[in-house]
Amino acid sequence: MQDTLVLCNQEDALQDQNGNGLCWYNSDRNYLRCCVHADPDCWQGIWATEGLCCHPLTDTYQQCFDSIEQNVEAKLGKVRNLRAEAEAVGLEQVALDISQHIYSFEALLAQPLAMWSYACSVPDNPLIWSPSCDCCDPQELQCADGGLRPDEEEIWLQYARCCFPVYERKSLAEADAALQRSIEADLQALRPLRSTIQQEGQQLAWNMGGTSLAKGCLISIHENGTVTSCQESHACHGFDCSYLRAVMLAVRVIQAIHPLPPMEFILNAGDETIENTLPDAPIFTRTGTRWTATLALPFEWQLHPTQCVRKLKEGMLALEQSKWEDRASILVWRGTHSNLWHPECRAAPAAEDDLMMARCVKSPPARTPAWNFSTWLQLPRGRLLWLSRFVPFIDAKLVESSTLPPMAEDLELFLRDEGLFAPRMDAGDFQQFKYQVAMEGNCATDRLSWQLFMGSVVLIPDQPWQVMSPLNLLEPWIHFVPVAYDLSDLVDRLLWLIAHDAEAKAIAQNGVAFAHRSTAQFSSDTSKFIVSTLLKS
Incomplete structure (x- = not known):
């Protein structure tokens, strides 16, 4: 009995002296349970995260x-x-x-x-x-x-x-070895040159379809620590320049906490960079391909910090409100017909051959949302829809879009007759299901950044898009379930998950743990490391 009391007193003392005490106030959580014994159920909720709670506040x-x-x-x-x-x-x-x-x-x-x-x-x-x-x-x-x-x-x-506080602690601490190795591998082929960045970078342009055009935007960090960018009228033609504003906000946060050295870099404020073969003028972008000289910035940088926090909280709240055992063994997906089609792309060969997959994201002739009876089954989203029509444990539906060009009228009528349109779902609706899929649209899926927080198994198809750290540290069958680009093995993957529910739950929990450790917290560190080590020119 005395030994037990001594142990309890030691544990209480350890709890009092470690971690962020704000996390344990008015809560059934405590430092020992969450940080020492690593109970995955600790991080169910919209306020507490491992990175914030397991370290004392400065x-x-x-x-x-x-x-x-x-x-x-x-x-x-x-x-x-x-x-x-x-x-x-x-x-x-x-x-x-x-x-x-x-x-x-x-x-x-x-x-x-x-x-x-x-x-x-x-x-x-x-x-x-x-x-x-x-x-x-x-x-x-x-x-x-x-x-x-x-x-x-x-x-x-x-x-x-x-x-x-999490960003400050991580940015000032010794770099995570695995993350640093991953970033160095990402940057190995790039050779930034200031003169090229200044002169040729600003002349680059990317057609976004229709009259929308993005031009290379020069962002400069000056000797006095101030940050300037090109005019929005230069960077964004025919579309909103919110991504440029979001990146500028992120850089300002970095400058206020751990200032960067003087440097310049080029940003594509559009949706994607599928053309840039200049290793001496790498492009910072929302999304690049595996064959471009690009640096894909974290998805969190696409949003104003307020929007980013709101999206992550939606995922955390879904996890808190729904236990694994109460969820249906169904894969759920809702999305628009935003998948872009290229005439040289064939989904099945692309799943087996990188050269064919590269054709799926080539620019000329332009990729378009050309959904008709000839194209829709060559697109991953189209294939997912058609599987949903015949597989009872796949619930995939299209939602209305007021911004995309309409699909062919006869195809839309057919898909509606087949019951493949449905209303949009809120984040809370997704919590009813055990499986989700991260489907590409115009480019790489951005929903992965919050899907991992929701406590579902995330299935991730192979893709032509560049995956930068820390997301490329995700391990298949540990944090997520891999799927072929053409979804040819999706049904088999789901059958395995249904038959191995305990293993599926473990994968979902590992995904949540990774999200708390990496997706939301490491992103700023990743980007800061990229900027400060790559572009000191």
């Missing part, structure tokens, strides 16, 4: 959290006083309305990580920059003229220094 971030908490408490005191004043003069409805704000602030104080996450949801959240939380809901009158706000640069610095 003094800087603890002070930041303390200031957020003080701001919430200050605001709570104010609104309680407001309610008391309303009640004193008989304004019952006003008092009731104010109570809703009180409940919100009380809920934040009861969940520290939720409070921190909310404060960091947007850079100008006054929970971070205001010492008394002025301008928070309910908004105060003196905030209307903006006189209480610090300047934009100060707001941004406080946000960057307060909201990225």
Whole structure:
């Protein structure tokens, strides 16, 4: 008995001294269970992650959290006083309305990580920059003229220094050996040359279909640490330039925490880079192919940080709300007819021959969303749909799209008659199923970045698209299940998963663990390492 008490006391002491104590507050989680014994069920939820919880906060971030908490408490005191004043003069409805704000602030104080996450949801959240939380809901009158706000640069610095503890720790720590080897292998064939980047890089252009054209955008990091980019009017013709803005935000975060050396690089602000054979002017891009001189940036960089957090939380919440045993043994997929067709591409030969697969993403003649009776079964999404028609454990349907060119009218009528159109599904709907598939569309699938968080087995078809670290550290049959490009083995893979449910659950849990360790946290480190080691020219 005494030995047991000693062990318990030692464990309690270990728990108190290690990790981020905010993660264990008002929770059944603790450091020993989650970080020492690595219980995979620990990371079910939308606030806690291994990278955040298993390491103590630095003094800087603890002070930041303390200031957020003080701001919430200050605001709570104010609104309680407001309610008391309303009640004193008989304004019952006003008092009731104010109570809703009180409940919100009380809920934040009861969940520290939720409070921190909310404060960091947007850079100008006054929970971070205001010492008394002025301008928070309910908004105060003196905030209307903006006189209480610090300047934009100060707001941004406080946000960057307060909201990225995992990135700061990883970027300042010794590099992960496996990740570093992987990145070095990715970069081996590239030979960046500043003169080529400056002169030829900006002249590159990529046709995105129709009148949309992307041009090489020069991004410069200067001696004084500032970051500039080309004009949006140069980079984006006929499409929204949100990707350029998202990349600039990501670079600003890096600069605020661990500044990069002076350098220049070229960004393609369009969807994909399927033409660039200049190893001395590698293109930073959403998506490149296995045959281009490109650097595929993390999917998280495609979004404003607020959007990125929201997508990841959707996946985490789905995991929390649905146990593996309660899910149906069905593969589910919803998507548009965005798969692009090339006349030289044949799905079955491409699954066996890299040269044929390379033809599937060649630019001339242009790849198009030409869905008709001659093309649709040459496209991975078309093949998935047709399998769904005959295989009871595959539920794959098309959803409406208002942005894509319409498919052939007779094909659309046929697919509707076959029941292969359906309404869109929310992230919460996917949690009802054990299996998901990461299907390519116009280019590489971006949903993989949040699918791994959802607790389903993710099946990933072979693809012509470049996979950069850390996603190329995913191991088949450990973190995901591989599938042929033409989906010829998809049914066999699913039959195996159905017959081996315990192994399938382990693969799903491994995928979640990888996502927490790598997908959301390593991405900034990966990109920073690429920039700082590749483009010091």
